[in-house]
Amino acid sequence: MDWLKRFLSGRYGTDQLNIALIGVSITASFLVSFFRNPILTLVMNLPILVALWRMLSRNITKRQRENERFLQWGADLWAKHQIRKQHKKDRxxxxxxxxxxxxxxxxxxxxxxxxxxxxxxxxxxxxxxx
Structure with missing residues (x-):
């Protein structure tokens, strides 16, 4: 088990972007079960592979910046949703x-x-x- 500890030391690990990528992959796998298409299967597996690559990356600062951009994008999306919701309420x-x-x-x-x-x-x- 020491080899596993040595291999995983200094790796990035998981964050909110990885969790979102895994969620997208699970949702895509559910949708792909209805449509038997090899291209969709590849698309379904792509987010999980990206998440795994990010988890095992040693470039921690770059992965943190990616996660910060994702969180900012999510906050902007949420703010736009709230504005649309308020406009609908006030129309x-x-x-x-x-x-x-x-x-x-x-x-x-x-x-x-x-x-x-x-x-x-x-x-x-x-x-x-x-």
């Missing part, structure tokens, strides 16, 4: 649009007719029917 009371000048998202009240708007970011003024 009866508010109308969302982009400023024609700077593309800033603006929230305007619904049912007020034609209103004069000023973008808080670029101070552009325009009229909009709500």
């Amino acid at each position: 009866q009371l508010y109308f969302y649009m982009e400023c024609p000048n700077c593309k800033q998202k603006l929230r305007l009240p619904r049912g007020k007719g034609k209103i004069h708007c000023t973008c808080p970011k670029c101070k552009a003024e325009f009229d909009r029917k709500t």
Whole structure:
């Protein structure tokens, strides 16, 4: 067992990205069971192989940066989901649009007719029917 300890010492191990890759592989294997296709089988095994390669890697700083980017991407995705959820909740009371000048998202009240708007970011003024 000493050879195994020596082999595994200094390796990266597991992190959130590896867990996500394994989850993707398990989900893909479930889907592949319905479609018997060798290409899909290869695609199913690819995430698990990448996760295994990351776990056994000795380049710890690079694997940590990859995991940080994955976590940042996940946080950005979650924030966008929360914004969409809030917009869906508010759609009866508010109308969302982009400023024609700077593309800033603006929230305007619904049912007020034609209103004069000023973008808080670029101070552009325009009229909009709500």
